[in-house]
Amino acid sequence: MMHWPRTSSLLADKAAVTTALTGVFQDVVAKGVQNISFGDFLADLGINMYKFKFRIPSYFSLVIRSLAVLEGIAISYDPNYKVLGSTYPWIARKVLTDSSPKLKSTLRALLYKDGKFRIDRLESLISESLRARKEKTLTREQSDFRESRFIFKQVLVFALNKKVTFLREVLLDELAKGLDALGLATFDSITTVSTNLALSSSYSFSLMTDEDIVNLRNLQRLILFLQGLDKRPGMGELSNRAPFSLAHFGSAQELLSLLSVIAELPQDMQQELVLRLPTDLAGKVASRVAARTLRRILL
Numbered sequence: 415m416m417h418w419p420r421t422s423s424l425l426a427d428k429a430a431v432t433t434a435l436t437g438v439f440q441d442v443v444a445k446g447v448q449n450i451s452f453g454d455f456l457a458d459l460g461i462n463m464y465k466f467k468f469r470i471p472s473y474f475s476l477v478i479r480s481l482a483v484l485e486g487i488a489i490s491y492d493p494n495y496k497v498l499g500s501t502y503p504w505i506a507r508k509v510l511t512d513s514s515p516k517l518k519s520t521l522r523a524l525l526y527k528d529g530k531f532r533i534d535r536l537e538s539l540i541s542e543s544l545r546a547r548k549e550k551t552l553t554r555e556q557s558d559f560r561e562s563r564f565i566f567k568q569v570l571v572f573a574l575n576k577k578v579t580f581l582r583e584v585l586l587d588e589l590a591k592g593l594d595a596l597g598l599a600t601f602d603s604i605t606t607v608s609t610n611l612a613l614s615s616s617y618s619f620s621l622m623t624d625e626d627i628v629n630l631r632n633l634q635r636l637i638l639f640l641q642g643l644d645k646r647p648g649m650g651e652l653s654n655r656a657p658f659s660l661a662h663f664g665s666a667q668e669l670l671s672l673l674s675v676i677a678e679l680p681q682d683m684q685q686e687l688v689l690r691l692p693t694d695l696a697g698k699v700a701s702r703v704a705a706r707t708l709r710r711i712l713l
Contacts, residue, residue, distance in 0.1 A: 427466065434462045448499035452481040453489075507543040511577045518580050531588055533632045537639050544568050566640050567675040574683040586691070590698035592633025595626040597703075641672060 438458045442450055456478050463469065481497050488495040498505075509521055524535050547568065573582055598621050622630075676684060 431462070431466045431468055434466065438462060448502065449496060450498045452478060452485050452497055456482045502542050503545050503547075505542075506539045510539055510543055510572075510581055511575065513577060513580070521580070522584075525584060530628070531591075531632055533588075533635050536584075537635070540569060540572070540639075543572070562641055563672060563675055566672045567678060569640060570675070570679060570687065571683065574679070574686050586695055586698055588629075588632055588636070589695055590702055591629040592636070593695070593699050594702045594706075595622065595630035596633060597699075598622050598626055599630055 438455070441458065442455050445451075459470075459478070469475075485495065485497045488497070509517055509524070512518075524539070525532055544565065572578065573585060602621055676687060679687070
């Protein structure tokens with residue numbers, strides 16, 4: 415007669431395996447995407463499989479082993495080679511541009527959490543998708559401004575690509591939210607100054623909600639990212655209740671200089687950028703303003 419282990423033992427084993435595997439994956443993620451080694455990952459996984467006497471599905475095992483073998487072959491020529499680090503730009507670009515429903519759903523899950531836009535994820539995906547091209551085009555000796563021009567042009571070409579209609583809609587929605595919040599912040603600044611001058615006393619009243627402040631911060635980060643200023647010290651920082659200032663958005667002169675790259679775009683992209691997108695964006699902003707006005711009248 416076969417004797418099965420007691421339920422408590424099964425639960426204990428499952429908990430131990432879960433803890434061990436969590437540690438393996440945390441170690442992998444902690445190294446960063448570009449530094450993930452499938453050889454090290456397979457070795458750590460094998461140790462835990464031997465220790466806890468479990469197996470993973472053969473399909474996943476085959477994929478991991480194949481990647482480890484390919485990585486091993488490449489390392490014989492380049493000791494610093496990492497499979498995922500080299501392929502991540504392609505993966506990021508595929509996620510951003512693919513029109514399949516599954517990848518669209520994946521992209522939305524990456525960019526939104528509980529309905530809130532995670533701009534850091536978008537910055538990371540776009541940066542990685544452009545990394546290989548940027549490394550080939552720019553050298554370390556080239557100026558920050560030339561790098562900013564390159565990034566701005568590539569982002570425009572990328573966003574105006576006919577394959578990225580889903581991402582473009584996401585960008586337009588978030589830009590509309592940000593511009594709406596910018597309008598509120600500007601109005602708040604003007605009314606606060608006017609009221610203080612009239613009353614000769616400090617007076618503070620804001621129409622902005624916490625959501626508006628988040629939208630304004632996202633707009634700021636997006637503009638600084640396009641300008642290549644998001645990594646500069648002191649840039650990209652906006653406290654929740656800090657007084658609004660256009661200085662938070664970087665230099666207007668730098669932004670205007672970057673706009674000169676529009677003339678370098680293909681004719682069809684120029685028409686899309688100058689004629690269609692502003693109309694779509696204005697419509698989205700107007701819809702938000704109208705909806706907010708109605709809510710405040712009816713509530």
